[in-house]
Amino acid sequence: MKQSRRNFLKFAGLSAAGLCLAPTAAALASGGGGAGKAHAVVNAKTLHAKRWAMVVDTRKLNTEEAIETLAEVCHHIHNVPTIPGKQEVKWLWEGTYAETFPEQENNFPSEDLEKRRFPLLCNHCENPSCVRVCPTKATFKRADGIVAMDYHRCIGCRYCMAACPYGSRSFNFMDPRPFMDMDKINKKFPTRMRGVVEKCNFCVERLAIGEMPACVEKSSGAITFGDLQDPDSSVRKVLRENFTIRRKPAVGTEPGVYYII
Amino acid sequence: MIEKALKGGPKYWSWIFFLLLIIGAGFTVYINQLQEGLTITGLSRDVSWGFYIAQFTYLVGLAASGVMIVLPYYFHHYKKFKGMVIMGEFMAIAAVVMCLGFIIVDIGQPQRMLNIIFHPTPNSILFWDMIVLNGYLLLNVVIGWTCLESERQRVKPPKWVKSLAYTSIVWAFSIHTVTAFLYSGLPGRHYWLTAILAARFLASAFCAGPAILLLVVFITRKVTGYDPGKSAIGTLAKIITYAMLVNVFFFLLEIFTAFYSNIPGHMHSIAYLFVGSHGHHELVPWMWTATALAFISLAMLVPPKFRDNQKMLPWALVMLVIATWIDKGLALLIGGLTPNPFNEITTYWPTGKELMISMMVYALGALVLTILYKIATDIKRDLGELTESD
Ligand code: SF4
Ligand code: SF4
Ligand code: SF4
Numbered sequence: 175m176k177q178s179r180r181n182f183l184k185f186a187g188l189s190a191a192g193l194c195l196a197p198t199a200a201a202l203a204s205g206g207g208g209a210g211k212a213h214a215v216v217n218a219k220t221l222h223a224k225r226w227a228m229v230v231d232t233r234k235l236n237t238e239e240a241i242e243t244l245a246e247v248c249h250h251i252h253n254v255p256t257i258p259g260k261q262e263v264k265w266l267w268e269g270t271y272a273e274t275f276p277e278q279e280n281n282f283p284s285e286d287l288e289k290r291r292f293p294l295l296c297n298h299c300e301n302p303s304c305v306r307v308c309p310t311k312a313t314f315k316r317a318d319g320i321v322a323m324d325y326h327r328c329i330g331c332r333y334c335m336a337a338c339p340y341g342s343r344s345f346n347f348m349d350p351r352p353f354m355d356m357d358k359i360n361k362k363f364p365t366r367m368r369g370v371v372e373k374c375n376f377c378v379e380r381l382a383i384g385e386m387p388a389c390v391e392k393s394s395g396a397i398t399f400g401d402l403q404d405p406d407s408s409v410r411k412v413l414r415e416n417f418t419i420r421r422k423p424a425v426g427t428e429p430g431v432y433y434i435i
Numbered sequence: 436m437i438e439k440a441l442k443g444g445p446k447y448w449s450w451i452f453f454l455l456l457i458i459g460a461g462f463t464v465y466i467n468q469l470q471e472g473l474t475i476t477g478l479s480r481d482v483s484w485g486f487y488i489a490q491f492t493y494l495v496g497l498a499a500s501g502v503m504i505v506l507p508y509y510f511h512h513y514k515k516f517k518g519m520v521i522m523g524e525f526m527a528i529a530a531v532v533m534c535l536g537f538i539i540v541d542i543g544q545p546q547r548m549l550n551i552i553f554h555p556t557p558n559s560i561l562f563w564d565m566i567v568l569n570g571y572l573l574l575n576v577v578i579g580w581t582c583l584e585s586e587r588q589r590v591k592p593p594k595w596v597k598s599l600a601y602t603s604i605v606w607a608f609s610i611h612t613v614t615a616f617l618y619s620g621l622p623g624r625h626y627w628l629t630a631i632l633a634a635r636f637l638a639s640a641f642c643a644g645p646a647i648l649l650l651v652v653f654i655t656r657k658v659t660g661y662d663p664g665k666s667a668i669g670t671l672a673k674i675i676t677y678a679m680l681v682n683v684f685f686f687l688l689e690i691f692t693a694f695y696s697n698i699p700g701h702m703h704s705i706a707y708l709f710v711g712s713h714g715h716h717e718l719v720p721w722m723w724t725a726t727a728l729a730f731i732s733l734a735m736l737v738p739p740k741f742r743d744n745q746k747m748l749p750w751a752l753v754m755l756v757i758a759t760w761i762d763k764g765l766a767l768l769i770g771g772l773t774p775n776p777f778n779e780i781t782t783y784w785p786t787g788k789e790l791m792i793s794m795m796v797y798a799l800g801a802l803v804l805t806i807l808y809k810i811a812t813d814i815k816r817d818l819g820e821l822t823e824s825d
Contacts, residue, residue, distance in 0.1 A: 330543015339623025
C-alpha cells in the first residue's frame with residue numbers, strides 16, 4: 175500500500191519509456207531511420223551498481239576555479255538557481271580542509287593542504303540520517319545506494335536539513351525560477367518550486383541513460399565513480415591504491431564519497 | 436455550553452475583537468508568506484529552523500505542564516486542585532492548538548501537509564510527534580468537556596473519564612519526550628545530542644508551564660472573581676520552584692560535561708551562546724539576561740516567606756517565564772544549528788513578518804483559551820463555586 179504510488183510512478187515511467195521505444199523499434203524494423211527519443215527514462219545502456227560511490231582525488235582537483243567549473247556544469251544541467259545570500263541553493267560547492275573535515279583539523283597543516291579546496295556534495299550515505307527523519311519518504315535510499323528525493327512529495331518541513339551532518343541540503347525559500355536563465359535551462363530536467371528541499375542526486379538521470387555523473391565527466395579523471403561492492407570496479411581500484419578519508423566518520427552515516435588527500 | 440462564550444460584557448468583547456484584529460493582521464502576513472515562501476523569514480540554508488519551531492517547542496511544554504495539576508489530583512487525591520484541573524486541561528488545549536499552528540506556518544508546502552498521514556513513516560520522529568500531539572489534544576478536549584458538562588449537570592463524571600485522565604497523564608510525558616527526541620537523535624548537532632534533553636524539556640515544562648498557568652489564573656481571578664484557593668496556588672508555586680531548581684541543575688550538568696571533557700564540538704554552541712564566537716555575539720546579552728532572571732526568580736521562590744507573598748509571586752513567575760523562554764524559545768534552536776556543519780557561524784534573527792505571523796498563532800491560542808475559560812468560569816458562577824473554600 176505504502177509503496178503503491180512510487181511503484182505506480184515507476185510503472186508509468188517504464189510504460190512511457192516503452193511507448194517511446196516501441197515506435198522507434200517499429201521504425202527500425204521497417205527500415206526507416208527512427209530518431210532516438212530524448213526522454214527515454216530507462217534504456218539498455220542504463221548503468222547498474224550494487225552501491226554507487228565516488229572517489230575524489232584532491233591532489234588533482236583542489237582549486238576554487240576547477241571546482242567552480244564542475245559546479246557550473248552540475249548546476250546548469252540540474253537547473254539549480256543562482257540565489258545570492260544565505261538562502262542559496264547549491265548541489266556542488268567548495269570548502270577548505272577545515273570546513274570539509276571540521277573535527278579532523280590539524281594545528282600545523284602542510285602549506286599545500288592549507289591552500290587546497292575540496293569539492294562538497296551530498297555523500298549518499300550508507301546510513302543516511304536525512305532518510306531516517308523524513309516524515310513522508312520524500313527522501314529515500316535506492317537499492318543502488320543513491321539517496322534520492324521525490325520533490326512532489328516533500329512538505330518542506332526541513333527536518334532533513336537539521337539531520338544532515340554535512341550541510342548537503344538546500345531549501346527553496348523562494349520560487350527558484352526567476353533566478354535561472356530561462357532561455358538556457360535544461361529542458362530534460364525539471365525545475366523545482368518553492369517550499370521543497372533539494373540536493374545532489376548523483377546524476378541518476380544520467381546513469382539511467384548510460385552516462386557518468388556530469389562532475390565526474392568534467393573532472394578529467396580526478397573523480398572516479400563506480401560500484402563499491404564490485405572488487406574489480408574502478409572505485410575499488412583507486413581505494414586500494416590510495417589513502418582516503420571520509421567526512422565526519424564519528425557520526426556513523428558512512429559516506430559514499432571518499433577523498434584522496 | 437458553547438453559548439456561554441457568546442454572552443459577555445463590553446470588556447470581554449473588546450478583548451475578543453482585539454485578538455481577532457491581531458489574528459487578522461497576522462493572517463495577511465501569512466498570506467504573503469504563502470505567496471513568497473519562507474524567504475520572508477530570517478531563516479537560511481544553515482539555520483533552517485527558527486522562531487516558529489522554537490515557539491512550537493516551548494508551547495509543547497505548556498501543554499505538558501497541565502499534568503502537574505492532574506497528576507496530584509488523580510494519583511494523590513489532592514482535592515485542593517479540583518478547581519484548577521479544568522484550567523490545566525483547557526490550557527493544554529490552547530497550547531496544542533498553538534503548537535499545531537506553529538508547525539503549519541513553518542512548513543514550506545502546507546497544502547501537502549497530510550502526506551505525513553498518507554505516507555506514515557514510523558522511522559521519523561516527526562510522525563510520532565504528530566500522533567502524540569493530536570492524541571493529547573483529543574484527550575484533553577474529551578476529558579475537559581465531559582467533566583465540565585457533568586459538573587454543570589451536577590452529576591458525577593462518567594467512570595471512563597478517570598481512565599482517560601490516567602492515560603492523559605502518561606501521554607503528557609510522551610508529548611514532551613517525543614518532542615525532545617526530534618532534536619536529540621540527530622548526528623552532528625552537539626547542543627541537542629544529549630541524553631538528558633528529554634529530561635531537561637520536562638523540567639523546564641514543569642516550571643514554565645504551571646508558571647504561565649498561575650499567571651493566567653491570577654488574571655482570571657481579577658477579571659471573573661474565580662479563585663481556585665490559596666492552598667492550591669501555594670502548592671503549585673512549590674511545584675514550580677522544585678521544577679525550576681531541577682531545570683537549572685540539568686543545564687549545569689550540560690555545562691560540566693561539555694567543558695570538563697573539553698571536546699570542541701560540545702563546547703562550541705554553548706560558547707557561542709554565552710560569550711560569542713568568531714566575532715558573533717548576537718545571543719550573548721539574551722543568555723545572560725536569562726541567567727540573571729533564572730537566579731533572581733529562584734531567590735524569590737525558594738524562601739517560603741517570599742513565595743507565599745502573593746504580591747511578589749507574580750513577579751517571580753514572570754521572570755521565570757522569560758528566563759525559560761529565552762532558553763527554550765530562542766537559544767535552544769539557534770544554538771543547536773549554530774555553528775553549522777562546517778563549523779562556521781551564520782546568524783539568524785526573526786524578521787518582523789515572522790514575528791507578526793507568530794503573534795497570529797499566539798493570539799489564536801489566547802482566543803481559544805479565553806473562550807474556554809469564559810465557559811468554565813460562567814459555569815462555576817452558575818454553580819455558585821466561584822471561590823474554593825480553603
Ligand atoms: S550527505 Fe546528508 S543529505 Fe546526503 S545522504 Fe548523507 S545525510 Fe543525507
Ligand atoms: S523537507 Fe521534505 S525531504 Fe526533508 S524531511 Fe521534510 S518532507 Fe522530507
Ligand atoms: S554527481 Fe551529479 S548531481 Fe551530484 S554534484 Fe556531481 S554533477 Fe552534481
